[in-house]
Amino acid sequence: MGCFSFLKIMMFVFNGVIFLGGLALLGVGIWVKIDSSSFVKVLGTVTPQLMQLVHAGYLCMGVGAFLILMGFTGCCGAIKESKCLLLLFFAVTLILFAVELAGAAVVLAFCSVADIFVDYLKNWATNSLKVDYGRQEDITAIWDATMKELNCCGFNNYGDFNTSYFYQTYGKYPSFCCLASRECQEFAVDHSKQGCLHEFEVFLSNNGKIVAGVALAIGVLELAAMTVSLILYCQIGTHG
DSSP, rough: OOHHHHHHHHHHHHHHHHHHHHHHHHHHHHHHHHOHHHHHHHHHHHOOOGGGGGGHHHHHHHHHHHHHHHHHHHHHHHHTTOOOHHHHHHHHHHOOOOOOOOEEEHHHHHOOOOOOHHHHHHHHHHHHHHHHTTTTTTHHHHHHHHHHHOOOOOOSSSGGGGHHHHHHHSOOOGGGGOTTTTTTGGGBTTTTTOOOOHHHHHHHHHHHHHHHHHHHHHHHHHHHHHHHHHHHHHHHTTOO
16 A cells, blocks of 8 residues: 555545544534523523523534535545645644634633633522522423432532522422432431532543543644645645
């Protein structure tokens, strides 16, 4: 197998991964838009400042479609030995890589923005627990799913429910806050159970290396794809 043929195979491999990743994102986006209409409605009603999150499904579909197109472009460029398609693939991938680097730099330089967002999220979360939990079905379902999956109670702890509509109406805490098979009165509260914010921070801490590894793998894939496409571009017309 010649060097040129090997490079073409590598181009197929890299773009195959990009193509499959695009398909996965497109599928996730479609799934989000089909099954999470109530969640979207809640975000639009309760937190209008976060309305951009409403379009997460569209974002996934858009990025997925873009990756599918890029993977297809790279494969076609290698198959047809088209300098135009290979150069287009290289240029777009380079732009994406530069944007990712810039985004990482911005995140590192402006970490205080994250603190502002966390403060806003904390205010919204505690307010929704006090005012809307047990009153609005959609918000109640979201909190129930969160507390069940993270095995947590409230945003900070069970005390978030002390002056809540739910506690004042039903005279008890959500079942997630208490020991199993007990009526969830204050004497039955599981004080060892943490708030969802703490459990989410633990989750991020435990999975931070995975996220970093995925980001690094994407960067390496992009660099490799750019290198192979550029070499192919230079060798087209010169190989025998």
